[in-house]
Amino acid sequence: MKHILEQADQIKDRTVFRRRYIHQNPETGFDTQNTENYVKELLRELNIEILPSTVGVLGLIKGNNTNDMVALRADMDALSLTEENEVDYKSGVIGKMHGCGHDGHTAMLMGAAELLSINRDCLKHDVLLVFQPAEEGPDLGGARIMLKDMENMELLPKIKCMYGQHVTTELEIGKVFLKYGSLTASTxxxxxxxxxxxxxxxxxxxxxxxxxxxxxxxxxxxxxxxxxxxxxxxxxxxxxxxxxxxxxxxxxxxxxxxxxxxxxxxxxxxxxxxxxxxxxxxxxxxxxxxxxxxxxHGLPPLVTDDNVMDMVKEFAAEILGEENVVAASKASMGAEDFSYFAEKIPSAFIWVGARNEKKGFVNIMHNPRFDFDEDVLPIGVKMLCRFALQD
Missing domain, CATH: 3.30.70.360 (Alpha-Beta Plaits)
Known part of the structure; x- marks a missing residue:
């Protein structure tokens, strides 16, 4: 485990490169074909099986026990927003911008896929990689469609638990927010x-x-x-x-x-x-x-599973230290379509701090000047890997 977590730091440059490529080439809603192809190219290089899906990308890494699996999810879509940041990796598409951190989420899961594939002998379970479009909509988003694909392939009975995460500039880099029970609202x-x-x-x-x-x-x-x-x-x-x-x-x-x-x-x-x-x-x-x-009728509320959250709380403390695991005092009245997965699968969802006032990463999500400290990327990779490597 220690070796794999060290590898997350070693591949930081590749994770940053992937995040910036996705940031420069934003796609919205279900129109994420370029991002999907970018992900599939990596999965093929890593000899990770690509499962059929109506939207997005599903990858399967075989572990030592094929009777059950754990699932990891990242959202891929950008916002209909014109970026106002002046950075080398600024969005190349007027009217589209990764203003919510999904570029980072996708890069984190790509990094985890790389590490888990080269350490697949250590996997006690199969790992399902869920790269999802349209978390921001339109309509009811992409999670419910990918969930239906997973049901049709009879994967749900095998999935023992699922994990999702979201970067936030409302919390300092190096910390995570955890909240048990209801996390986001119905819509x-x-x-x-x-x-x-x-x-x-x-x-x-x-x-x-x-x-x-x-x-x-x-x-x-x-x-x-x-x-x-x-x-x-x-x-x-x-x-x-x-x-x-x-x-x-x-x-x-x-x-x-x-x-x-x-x-x-x-x-x-x-x-x-x-x-x-x-x-x-x-x-x-x-x-x-x-x-x-x-x-x-919109999205259901996102309700996490207490047992899975207990496990994630322990993993976060291992990686960041107990003092950096923060209990959220209240739920958000925003929405997150990971709620569809959490209705069917015992799940955990956390917020990963990416704020750094010294570097100027202070603007909130959905702001045309939103950006985050890329030091969060290895943290996200480590959390994904640790969840996949559970007993």
Missing amino acids: DEYTIEIIGKGGHAGMPQEAVDAISIASKFIGEMESFMSRRLDPFDPAVFSVGMIKGGSAKNIIAERVELSGTIRCQSEYNRQYILENAEKILKGICLYSGASYNLKVL
Whole structure:
């Protein structure tokens, strides 16, 4: 183990080169063919089997026990963002940028693939390499599609556990964030059309005011969220857009409002959706209006497995020291489609610090000036290798 972890430092230059190549050639969504070919080229050089997949790349390294396996995941896609950094490896595509660290994640897994392949005699389990596109979307992302491929190949019963990681400039280089249980939120979206009866603003008794009804609904939902939900189980019901009305002296007949619902638990997710419609239906019923409600069910919350997290916590302490393993105080209301894997496979997901104020790596993710300290790359490789080399 010590030898393999030392090798992660020895291949740092290659890992940095790979990260910078991917950074200079960003691809978004499912359109990641160049990145996929770059990964496949390495896997072929290393004699790693490439499994069929609808999207992304699946690689299989055979270990000493082919009855079970561990899985390692990296996301590959960039953001629709124009980079403002002036660096030698700046994005070569206007309007596309690796502004979330996925270039680093892919390079880390490529580095781990290299080390695990040359040390495959030490592997007690098969290792599945999951290079995934479209973590940032569109639609529901790439994880659910790759998971379906894995199910169709009957791999899921063999996978004992799965690991994912994400760099962050919100944590100093050399540290990791761990959080047990719910880590990121579900991402449902809704659109509501309220249909009243238009009329003259001076004769409201002859009309059914859709704007007034919409405002009542918003107020009731704010009350519901603050009084009917457990304050220790975070959830958000946000109205992002509201459209209605055509003139100052006309009572609006129709109003459309839309927004997002974010939850840390499946219970709250279902509870909010069910009660939002009850509230909407009740207000429209006594007001004489009707409604149409459309819900786009998004990602589930990402919930980690306690036993797998215990193991990862131990590995992180081995590599970085116990003092550098930080317990996150709260979950994120952002989203991560690794949640689809975690629903089916006992999983761990951690945040790896990549902030360095002295070097200027301080901008947060999804910022056009985002970048990270590349000293994090060997750390990520070590964590991936250590997980793969578990007993």
